[in-house]
Every structure is written in C-alpha cells, then in structure tokens.
Amino acid sequence: MNAGVITVEFAPELRVFVGQRDGTPVRVDGASTLGHVVESLGVPLTEVGGLSVNGESVAAGHIPSDGERIAVAAVARPQPSAEPLRFLLDIHLGTLTRRLRLLGIDAAYENPDIGDAALAARSAAERRILLSRDRGLLRRREIYSGAYVYSHQPAEQLDDILSRFAPRLAPWTRCTACNGVLRAAEREAVRAQLPHNTGHSYDSFAQCVDCGQAYWKGAHHARLDAIVAAALAKFA
Incomplete structure (x- = not known):
C-alpha cells in the first residue's frame, strides 16, 4: 500500500547509520509508525532524541503521511536517566x-x-x-x-x-x-x-x-x- 512520500533528515550524529539515505524520499504505507520508519532506515530508537514533522514535535507513534518533512534528532549529552545508573x-x-x-x-x-x-x-x-x-x-x-x-x-x-x-x-x-x-x-x-x-x-x-x-x-x-x-x- 502506498500512502505517499516523506523526506527524513537525520542529525549529523546519526548519519553513521543511514549513509547516503539521509534526506532522500521515503515511501510510506499509511499504517507504519514513524518510529518503525526510522528503524527501517537503520537507526535504533535508543539513539533518537526527538522527532518532528514540519517543525512540530511528534511521538514515535505518529503515522506519517504524504509530503511530510521529518527531522530526527540525536539524544542529548548528557542524556537524562533514572538513578541509580545500572x-x-x-x-x-x-x-x-x-x-x-x-x-x-x-x-x-x-x-x-x-x-x-x-x-x-x-x-x-x-x-x-x-x-x-x-x-x-x-x-x-x-x-x-x-x-x-x-x-x-x-x-x-x-x-x-x-x-x-x-x-x-x-x-x-x-x-x-x-x-x-x-x-x-x-x-x-x-x-x-x-x-x-x-x-x-x-x-x-x-x-x-x-x-x-x-x-x-x-x-x-x-x-x-x-x-x-x-x-x-x-x-x-
């Protein structure tokens, strides 16, 4: 099923995972979540610090649709974590x-x-x-x-x-x-x-x-x- 094409741009820290696919058009099916799309491009969600669609922050469960421009940020350093760290x-x-x-x-x-x-x-x-x-x-x-x-x-x-x-x-x-x-x-x-x-x-x-x-x-x-x-x- 083809629901359109989106563009996904990754933070520089994440380009080690995606190579030349950064910024290229990606077909979406209207059912898969944005988190699934990002992982299908090679980036584990553990490395994602935030997702935005056309400049607006969204959750990984967002269903992308035709024409959306996605920005994928890297995790902040230091990364907020619960204590004690194990x-x-x-x-x-x-x-x-x-x-x-x-x-x-x-x-x-x-x-x-x-x-x-x-x-x-x-x-x-x-x-x-x-x-x-x-x-x-x-x-x-x-x-x-x-x-x-x-x-x-x-x-x-x-x-x-x-x-x-x-x-x-x-x-x-x-x-x-x-x-x-x-x-x-x-x-x-x-x-x-x-x-x-x-x-x-x-x-x-x-x-x-x-x-x-x-x-x-x-x-x-x-x-x-x-x-x-x-x-x-x-x-x-």
Whole structure:
C-alpha cells in the first residue's frame, strides 16, 4: 500500500547509520509508525532524541503521511536517566565492562553469550541500560533502555558512555571480574591468592565481597591508574 512520500533528515550524529539515505524520499504505507520508519532506515530508537514533522514535535507513534518533512534528532549529552545508573553489556564489550567497573560503575556482563532474548529480559528485569553495537538487539521492545556503542576502540567506547550518561565515578570500588563491591582486606585474609613475596611488597589490599577476588597495587596498577586519571580529568 502506498500512502505517499516523506523526506527524513537525520542529525549529523546519526548519519553513521543511514549513509547516503539521509534526506532522500521515503515511501510510506499509511499504517507504519514513524518510529518503525526510522528503524527501517537503520537507526535504533535508543539513539533518537526527538522527532518532528514540519517543525512540530511528534511521538514515535505518529503515522506519517504524504509530503511530510521529518527531522530526527540525536539524544542529548548528557542524556537524562533514572538513578541509580545500572548497565548490561553484551558479549562483545568485555574490555569496556572491565573499565566501567574499574571506575566503580555497576556494569553487568554475560559470558558466554546467553542470546538476545535473554539479554533483553535481564535488561527489563533489572532495569539496566543495555549497551551494544548490535542494532537488532537494541530494537527489541522489551529492553528497559539501551544505547549504541559507536566505536570499536575501548578508550573511545569508555569516553562515549561517560559523556552520554555522566555516571557518578567511584574508582577502585568494584571487582573488575564479577562486578561485586570491594572492601579493604588484611594481608592474611588474601595471602593464599598472592604470588610469592607479594605479601611482603605491598601493605594495601582489597577483596570482592561476592567472589573473593583479591586486589593490590601490582605490576599493572600504573596502566589502570592512567585509565582512571584520564576518566576523572574528563568526566568527574
């Protein structure tokens, strides 16, 4: 069914999804919603900050008709979000997960892959913002909330999420292995996990209250501290 032609223009931030289709005529059927049309052009609604028709704001449920000129805005940064901020990351974002946890951000992660349906269900059940580079996953209606991760590079991914959601940063308070909360620990409590002589080289230890993983300022601390310092400088 052909109900006419509309023109859809996307904000510059969204053109990564649509390429040369930005501003081109789009046929509509008189039944599909504007949200469906936008997603059919490749843009998840999680990335849309607003829709307007001929300059007037409309909801995603608007049914477009012949001759309408549609403008699609990107989400604002920082994006207003309910507190507390809780995230869920898909199987492909393991490094980003660990960096978020390093900064004290509640970041759940499923490994091995549990499938799109289970991820969406967990997002809804635990009210977690689903982070993914899979546009199909982000189009699932049952998710609580979601966000597309724009870069392949972990450092850029971290900046992307921190600038978008502006979460409260509390470095060194979460277990990077399981997302549990860290508590100060005595040397004797974690001695069994320490490499030979480490117990004599360091005097500050922490332990995860969930999985029992021990932490201390070992050989990799300088690299991790640099990640923390950069995030604090930009987003604290």
